[in-house]
Amino acid sequence: MSWHRKHLLDIESLSAEEITTVLDTAREFKAVGERDIKKVPALQGKTVVNFFVEPSTRTRVSFELSAKRLSADIINFSADASSFQKGECLKDTARTLEALNADVIVIRHKAAGAPHFLARFLNAHVVNAGDGAHEHPTQALLDVFTIREKKRLIEGLNVTILGDILYSRVARSNIWALRKLGANVTLCGPSTLVPRVFEQMGCRVTYDLDEALASADVINLLRIQHERQRKTMFPSIGEYASLFGLTRARLARTKPDALIMHPGPMNRGVEIESEIADGDRAVILEQVTNGIAVRMSVLYLVNGGKAEDL
Amino acid sequence: MRDRVAFFMPEARTVMEADAIVRAWRRVAHEIAEAHAEGGTVILVGIQRGGVPLAQLLGETLGGIFGHEVAVGSVEPGLHRDDLSQRGMSELLPTELPGDIADKVIVLVDDVLSTGRTVRASIDALLGFGRPRCIRLAVLIDRGHRELPVRPDFVGKNLPTHSAERVEVRFDKSSAPQSVIIETP
Numbered sequence: 001m002s003w004h005r006k007h008l009l010d011i012e013s014l015s016a017e018e019i020t021t022v023l024d025t026a027r028e029f030k031a032v033g034e035r036d037i038k039k040v041p042a043l044q045g046k047t048v049v050n051f052f053v054e055p056s057t058r059t060r061v062s063f064e065l066s067a068k069r070l071s072a073d074i075i076n077f078s079a080d081a082s083s084f085q086k087g088e089c090l091k092d093t094a095r096t097l098e099a100l101n102a103d104v105i106v107i108r109h110k111a112a113g114a115p116h117f118l119a120r121f122l123n124a125h126v127v128n129a130g131d132g133a134h135e136h137p138t139q140a141l142l143d144v145f146t147i148r149e150k151k152r153l154i155e156g157l158n159v160t161i162l163g164d165i166l167y168s169r170v171a172r173s174n175i176w177a178l179r180k181l182g183a184n185v186t187l188c189g190p191s192t193l194v195p196r197v198f199e200q201m202g203c204r205v206t207y208d209l210d211e212a213l214a215s216a217d218v219i220n221l222l223r224i225q226h227e228r229q230r231k232t233m234f235p236s237i238g239e240y241a242s243l244f245g246l247t248r249a250r251l252a253r254t255k256p257d258a259l260i261m262h263p264g265p266m267n268r269g270v271e272i273e274s275e276i277a278d279g280d281r282a283v284i285l286e287q288v289t290n291g292i293a294v295r296m297s298v299l300y301l302v303n304g305g306k307a308e309d310l
Numbered sequence: 311m312r313d314r315v316a317f318f319m320p321e322a323r324t325v326m327e328a329d330a331i332v333r334a335w336r337r338v339a340h341e342i343a344e345a346h347a348e349g350g351t352v353i354l355v356g357i358q359r360g361g362v363p364l365a366q367l368l369g370e371t372l373g374g375i376f377g378h379e380v381a382v383g384s385v386e387p388g389l390h391r392d393d394l395s396q397r398g399m400s401e402l403l404p405t406e407l408p409g410d411i412a413d414k415v416i417v418l419v420d421d422v423l424s425t426g427r428t429v430r431a432s433i434d435a436l437l438g439f440g441r442p443r444c445i446r447l448a449v450l451i452d453r454g455h456r457e458l459p460v461r462p463d464f465v466g467k468n469l470p471t472h473s474a475e476r477v478e479v480r481f482d483k484s485s486a487p488q489s490v491i492i493e494t495p
Contacts, residue, residue, distance in 0.1 A: 001401035021401075028386065028402035037438040040389035042399075300389075304399030 001025075006305040007119045007126040008298050010135040011176040019177055022297050023145050029300070030293035032069065042300055043072035049102040051094070052129070053079040053109045058264055058288070059129050059138070063106050066295035072104075094118050104299060107131075125302040133167050133225075139263050140173030142294040144181060146287050147218055150259055155182030160212045162187075162244065163222035163271050165194045166233075170263045171222060175201050188212035189244055192233040193224075209244060213254045220261040221246055221271045237270055247273050251281070259283050320476075325469060326490035331450065331479075334466035335364070335487075338448055339371035341464050342417060350415040350443060351381075357432045358386045358403040360421030363485035364450055368419060381408035385418070387431035405435060412440040417464075421479040423449040426460030451490060453477045 002017040003025075011019070032040055048067040050060050060076065067074040077097065084093065090109070097105060104125045107115050112134035119126040130136040148154055159178050165171045165187050175198070178185050185203040187194050196205050206212050213219060224240065234240050246260070251273075260272075260282040268274045276282060326334070346352050352372070356365030362384045369382040386405045391397075418432055433445060448464035453471045469490075471477060476493040 001399075003399070025402050028404065031405065032389070035438065040438070041434070042389040042394060301399055304394065306398075 011173045016180045026293040026297035029296040041071045043070035046072040046103040048074040048104040050076045062291045135173045136169040140177040142291040157183045157217045159218040160186045160216040167225040320493045331487045343375045357420040361419045365419040383407040390431035390434040416442045416445045422451045426458035
């Protein structure tokens with residue numbers, strides 16, 4: 001088994017072996033989730049804090065359930081109700097959480113690098129649940145877990161990520177994970193949201209949607225992150241939907257076994273047509289189920305990890 | 311510590327060869343058959359990882375004695391261990407049970423019994439799946455040093471050891487038991 005890390009901060013610094021260890025461990029946790037008794041005592045007596053400084057429901061709930069299935073105690077700490085309103089800085093808030101003897105701090109923050117910053121001075125294990133437009137490692141891990149489950153092997157697969165790449169931490173983490181596991185990654189979307197600079201991460205960038213879809217074994221659709229965009233990067237939602245939305249007509253021209261993925265929350269009628277989201281090619285709900293197994297795996301593994309040089 | 315290991319190479323000696331293991335294990339199969347002659351469905355559950363090939367082997371012999379196939383499964387104790395924070399997380403292997411275990415006679419199978427903590431964890435893992443009629447324990451080697459009140463029902467060989475020694479059952483590529491080794495540090 002290849003995992004010795006104390007934290008999960010990003011995918012970029014992980015090796016292919018470490019990613020595979022998370023996925024293999026998650027496979028056993030998925031089996032736990034399918035039993036009558038879905039709880040194991042592995043993290044009994046541990047305290048996990050969900051420290052969410054940016055709104056999120058699904059990731060928070062997923063971590064919450066994961067911690068509970070491992071028998072850890074979990075408390076939620078969200079920004080709207082917190083001392084940030086009263087002017088406390090991130091470092092002080094985090095140290096306060098640690099003073100409560102938290103063993104794991106799961107952090108979501110709008111600033112890229114916030115988890116790395118905390119990991120430098122906290123004794124607790126830090127898990128990144130999304131930092132700005134930087135990374136969302138557990139989302140990428142659950143995406144590759146789902147792909148591997150459906151396609152068996154990631155290596156050699158053609159994965160097309162479609163939509164808002166520029167502002168997407170999901171895209172960045174996915175690109176790292178997929179590239180490390182040997183997939184070919186194609187990025188497509190409006191040129192304002194898919195800059196050529198992503199080619200430096202080993203991806204192919206194209207603005208020809210039909211071409212990007214034709215060879216894809218996996219199509220991962222991303223939501224337009226309105227909340228992160230300073231100004232409108234394309235003329236209108238309607239235009240985006242007609243140029244880059246996945247419609248039934250476009251789906252008909254893809255490989256018949258291509259998987260349709262979406263990290264959620266999805267905007268029906270924008271990036272994905274409603275019928276496709278409910279169709280049998282979509283694995284969107286399986287991604288949610290797998291998210292719990294993968295997050296259990298991450299919480300389990302980091303708890304056994306020791307400090308490394310940051 | 312690391313330096314010391316490099317200077318003092320552990321000495322390994324073989325205490326059981328393949329044929330002796332097979333003989334002892336066949337006797338264990340007969341003892342299980344005798345103890346459970348009056349029915350109740352027996353399920354053999356190997357403890358990951360060394361117990362799994364031994365449970366398979368036991369299942370074949372026991373199937374011959376009973377005249378019908380004996381169900382064999384596996385259990386991963388990792389998530390139920392009490393020393394996770396001391397030893398770190400271990401690799402998780404599949405827990406696969408052949409159907410419902412409620413009201414069945416479960417024979418837990420492991421290669422080496424020592425402190426009893428792995429057995430305790432395995433029992434807890436099993437009880438998450440249902441309430442068996444009873445759980446028995448069959449081990450190839452009982453090396454002593456118990457730390458919990460755990461007692462095997464069927465033993466291949468009692469092997470008195472020093473606590474610093476390491477006992478290992480080795481398997482060949484086809485998962486057939488090859489030898490029992492004692493390593494002295």
